[in-house]
Amino acid sequence: MNALIIAFWLMLPAYIPNNCAALFGGGMPLDGGRIFSDGRRLLGDGKTFRGTFAGTVCGVLVGLLQNQVAPYVGLPTFGSGIEQLFILLALSLGAMLGDIVAAFFKRRMGLKRGAPLFIIDQLDFVIGAWLLTLITAPDWFMQHFTTIIILIVLLITPILHRVTNIIGYRMGAKREPW
DSSP states (O other): OOHHHHHHHHHHHHHHHHHHHHHHOOSSBTTTTOBOTTSSBSSOTTSBHHHHHHHHHHHHHHHHHHHHHHHHHTOOOOOSHHHHHHHHHHHHHHHHHHHHHHHHHHHHTTOOTTOOOTTHHHHHHHHHHHHHHHHHOHHHHHHHSOHHHHHHHHHHHHHHHHHHHHHHHHHTSOSSOO
16 A cells, blocks of 8 residues: 555644634633743634644544544555544644644743744644554554555645645635644
8 A cells, every 4th residue: 555645644633623623613711811931822813623623632632533444445444442532632633732732832932822833833743643653552553554655745734834824724724824
């Protein structure tokens, strides 16, 4: 099977959450409006409970659907039974947490909500998804995220990120196209 297809397949539960968070988010911010010791917001209004929850749920649901289709199309599964839920939750929630951690550091740098931070914006959620999955299901992660798959993900993600952000901007789900 083509490594590019496998890389995209394995990352789909991590690619979906931030898009769904933008579509279904809003409401109470995760930081509750709190100010950090540097006088800036902890995270900002862009990181909400509803968006984090919706994004995570959407990523898990997409992964569960993928697991049903995988045997018929010859693509890898995300495990079975309770293991699949842990893996999918790690990929989806990890993506959300990676984005949240990046928002924290962007606020520390004095960057406003939506301000671009090249490479970090494109890969924060990937690193978060990988770290949480590596902690949660190390054997599964090491078996599926080979060196070539990791390299492909690192190359295609910035492109996919840019394209989906432009689409989200044109749909009105994002305030800026980056």
